[in-house]
Amino acid sequence: MLVAFKLKLALACVAGFAGPLAVAPLLSTDFSSDPASQSEQAFVELRPSTVSYRLAGDFTRAGKTAEAPLVTLRFERPISIMKHQVSASDYQRCVDAGSCRPLEAGVVIAADRPAVRVSWRDADSYADWLSRSTGWHYRLPTDEEWALAAGSRYVDDGLPVDDNDPSRGWIARYERESERRPPDDAVRPFGSFGVNENGLLDASGNVWEWTSTCFVRTALDAAGKGISNNANCGVRVAEGAHRAYVTDFIRDARAGGCAVGVPPSNLGFRLVREQDAPSSLESLSTALRKRWANVMS
Amino acid sequence: MVVHEGDYVEVTLVNPETNSMPHNVDFHAATGALGGAELSLVNPGEQVIIRWKATRTGVFVYHCAPGGPMIPWHVVSGMNGAVMVLPREGLTDGNGRPLHYDKVVYIGEQDLYVPKDEKGKYKSYDSPGDAYNDTVEVMRKLTPTHVVFNGKVGALTGKNALTARVGETVLIVHSQANRDSRPHLIGGHGDYVWETGKFANAPQTGLETWFIRGGSAGAALYTFREPGIYAYVTHNLIEAVELGATAHFKVDGKWDDDLMTQVKAPAEIPPPATN
Numbered sequence: 001m002l003v004a005f006k007l008k009l010a011l012a013c014v015a016g017f018a019g020p021l022a023v024a025p026l027l028s029t030d031f032s033s034d035p036a037s038q039s040e041q042a043f044v045e046l047r048p049s050t051v052s053y054r055l056a057g058d059f060t061r062a063g064k065t066a067e068a069p070l071v072t073l074r075f076e077r078p079i080s081i082m083k084h085q086v087s088a089s090d091y092q093r094c095v096d097a098g099s100c101r102p103l104e105a106g107v108v109i110a111a112d113r114p115a116v117r118v119s120w121r122d123a124d125s126y127a128d129w130l131s132r133s134t135g136w137h138y139r140l141p142t143d144e145e146w147a148l149a150a151g152s153r154y155v156d157d158g159l160p161v162d163d164n165d166p167s168r169g170w171i172a173r174y175e176r177e178s179e180r181r182p183p184d185d186a187v188r189p190f191g192s193f194g195v196n197e198n199g200l201l202d203a204s205g206n207v208w209e210w211t212s213t214c215f216v217r218t219a220l221d222a223a224g225k226g227i228s229n230n231a232n233c234g235v236r237v238a239e240g241a242h243r244a245y246v247t248d249f250i251r252d253a254r255a256g257g258c259a260v261g262v263p264p265s266n267l268g269f270r271l272v273r274e275q276d277a278p279s280s281l282e283s284l285s286t287a288l289r290k291r292w293a294n295v296m297s
Numbered sequence: 298m299v300v301h302e303g304d305y306v307e308v309t310l311v312n313p314e315t316n317s318m319p320h321n322v323d324f325h326a327a328t329g330a331l332g333g334a335e336l337s338l339v340n341p342g343e344q345v346i347i348r349w350k351a352t353r354t355g356v357f358v359y360h361c362a363p364g365g366p367m368i369p370w371h372v373v374s375g376m377n378g379a380v381m382v383l384p385r386e387g388l389t390d391g392n393g394r395p396l397h398y399d400k401v402v403y404i405g406e407q408d409l410y411v412p413k414d415e416k417g418k419y420k421s422y423d424s425p426g427d428a429y430n431d432t433v434e435v436m437r438k439l440t441p442t443h444v445v446f447n448g449k450v451g452a453l454t455g456k457n458a459l460t461a462r463v464g465e466t467v468l469i470v471h472s473q474a475n476r477d478s479r480p481h482l483i484g485g486h487g488d489y490v491w492e493t494g495k496f497a498n499a500p501q502t503g504l505e506t507w508f509i510r511g512g513s514a515g516a517a518l519y520t521f522r523e524p525g526i527y528a529y530v531t532h533n534l535i536e537a538v539e540l541g542a543t544a545h546f547k548v549d550g551k552w553d554d555d556l557m558t559q560v561k562a563p564a565e566i567p568p569p570a571t572n
Contacts, residue, residue: 060562105417165552166559167525174526174547178455217563230565262455 041090042083043273044199046148050074054158056143056237057216057229066220067161073144081141081149082270084114084190084201085209091115091126099129104251112189114207116266120236120248123210123269130271137274143213143237145272150239153196153203155180157243177262180241182206185265208240208253208264215245238264298380299401300351306380307348312339317426319363320371324349325513326357326380334362351382355495356514360474369436369475370429373410375448377474379403379514384496388518391499396489398468398518402459404480404544406473406509406531407448408441441476444531444542453544459529461521463550469529472514480517481506481532482546484525487517506532523557524550 055068089111094100103109104117115126123140130138147154157176162168185206193205203209215235219227238244238253244264246253253264300306306327312320319340323332327349330336339345361376362368381401388396412420412431419442422428435442446453453459461467471480487504494515501507509515521527527546530537537543 058563060564063562063564065559065562106419164554165524167523167548167550167552170525171547171549174458174545178458181455219564228565 041087043080044083044149046075046079046081046198048075048078049148051144051148051154052156053144053147053154054156055218056213056243057218059218059220061220061224062222063219064163065161065166067158069220069224070156070158073148075145075148078275079141079145079148080273080275081145081200082272083199085207085268085270086115086123086126087111087190088113088115091118091122094126094129097129097133100125108187110189113187114190114202114266114268116187116207116268117251118210118267118269119251120210120238120246122251126269127271138271139274140210140212140269141272143211143239143243146209146211146239149198149200150203151196151198151200153200154239155204155242174262177242181262182241182265187266204239204241206240206265207268208238208244208246208266210267210269211237211239213237238267240264298378299383300380301383302351302354302385304351304382305348306351307346308333308337309344309346310337310339311344312341314342316341317424318367320361320376321363322359323362324357324359324380326351326353326355326359326382328352331362332359338363351380353495354382354384354497355491355493356381356470356472356516357494358472358474358512358514366433370432372475373408373436374425375407377407377472378405379470379472381470381516382496388496390489390502396500396518398466400461400465401468401470404446404453404469404471404529405448406471406476406478406542407443407445408473408476409443409445410435411442413442441536441540444476444478444536444540446542446544450541453529455545458526458545458547461546461548463521463524463548466518466520469517469519470514471509471517473509473511476511478509478511478531478542479506479533480509480515481530482517482519483528483530484523485519485521485527485546488520489518491516521546521548521550522553524548524552 051073052070053073054070057068059066059068088103088107088109091100091103092109095102101122103115107117127138127140141149159169159172182205191201193202195201196203213236214231214233215237216229216231218229221227234248235245236248238246244253246264246267251267253267308322310320310322319338321334321337321339323334325332327333333347333349337345337347357380359378359380361371363371390396410432412428412435414420420431443450451457471478487507489500489502490504490507491498491500492507492515493510494513500518507515507517525548527548529544529546531542
């Protein structure tokens with residue numbers, strides 16, 4: 001994470017790559033009826049592109065609190081990301097398999113509702129189980145990938161910093177987050193918060209989505225060049241109507257993690273599937289194993 | 298309700314036809330007839346008028362008290378509020394110095410006891426009467442499921458946050474008709490606090506956290522000195538964060554570096570000095 005971050009900092013502004021992003025969803029083929037395969041949902045493929053992105057975490061410049069730099073990110077490879085958040089019934093399959101912590105009482109378990117009140121660790125466990133069970137590599141998106149996927153739904157949380165008055169930033173952030181707060185916390189069926197230009201459902205609705213990005217504090221010199229970072233991977237970035245930093249074992253972010261402001265309504269997630277498909281031999285053997293397991297049970 | 302010492306307060310209590318139960322009102326500021334409750338019981342479709350004399354100054358609770366087990370149930374269902382009876386000469390610090398406020402803020406704290414089903418999900422009922430037995434079971438454990446300000450979680454946060462300016466003096470009236478509370482203004486203080494809520498007593502000064510006895514209202518006066526976001530909570534922080542007892546103040550103005558400053562921004566811990 002740290003290495004990738006430094007590379008991005010060193011990027012100069014790239015001349016705009018105005019290629020359209022793919023909208024056609026990739027439907028996964030259901031090879032068998034085992035639970036894990038049933039959990040493989042529709043995906044959206046994001047074509048290589050450039051995006052304007054506000055770096056995550058806290059920054060100091062020449063020793064004083066500073067605004068996070070806005071950079072231009074270039075994505076060289078296509079990214080496959082889930083069309084909608086992981087559903088509660090999909091997550092439940094992981095629970096039934098003994099690989100995930102049970103959902104909180106009161107969470108609706110349905111195929112058309114997101115899994116909510118799940119921690120970063122829960123999301124990580126699910127991605128792990130899904131990968132082991134299907135042979136594909138699933139993982140949480142990085143904050144940068146989420147920004148790319150969310151497109152117009154991605155919100156720049158940058159705020160100019162007044163050296164002499166820290167309260168300006170606190171008030172501005174509080175007002176902005178209050179303004180953007182979803183009307184209510186009630187969990188709705190997929191699609192209730194619309195589709196974005198990339199074909200993604202419900203980005204920045206009332207479910208904040210976990211990313212793999214840690215909370216990093218970066219020291220810049222007077223010229224804006226990175227000197228050092230300090231990463232706290234016990235706190236991760238959750239994205240939605242505004243960016244939030246939440247401790248990784250929190251399932252219900254009422255208190256807002258380490259950010260001062262308006263807490264996320266609900267915590268959920270969606271996954272990226274790595275492009276490298278299991279080799280045809282691997283997928284054949286996986287499919288055969290599953291068929292055999294079905295025959296045996 | 299705000300009145301002055303010596304006023305006669307005439308109250309018309311209306312119990313709409315659409316209600317299903319009798320109600321009345323007990324004013325802690327009043328004298329006699331169980332605070333007025335004995336003379337104000339009305340069935341659905343009825344109304345009554347009583348008059349009480351505001352003989353004592355301060356902030357006082359009022360609440361519904363229709364009799365027996367109905368009393369606690371009605372009170373924890375939200376039927377309570379506060380009256381302020383101001384001294385005619387205005388508030389003083391107890392040493393003859395007058396105290397002024399630019400605005401009054403009312404914090405109506407409510408402890409709620411909402412039943413849950415066997416799966417831990419909050420239950421809904423077709424009518425209040427249907428909820429009674431389950432609710433009493435929760436009430437008897439004396440542990441609320443929610444503690445909220447002005448009716449619900451978030452009533453005084455986000456877009457509904459309270460506002461003030463540096464230099465502005467606010468009187469925060471806090472009432473709790475049923476349960477003890479310990480208000481604290483995070484980032485601020487209680488310059489002058491009538492903890493028991495009665496203005497004939499000299500206020501305590503420079504408080505960190507104060508105590509509102511269940512069944513009473515208190516008042517705290519504070520002049521804001523720093524801009525920013527303040528949280529006003531009950532300082533049982535479990536209740537403040539987990540159960541909903543948090544309000545926010547958004548305060549504009551000029552920052553005073555003398556009162557608070559960050560000397561050095563967070564940075565890596567320097568290596569230990571060696572010789």
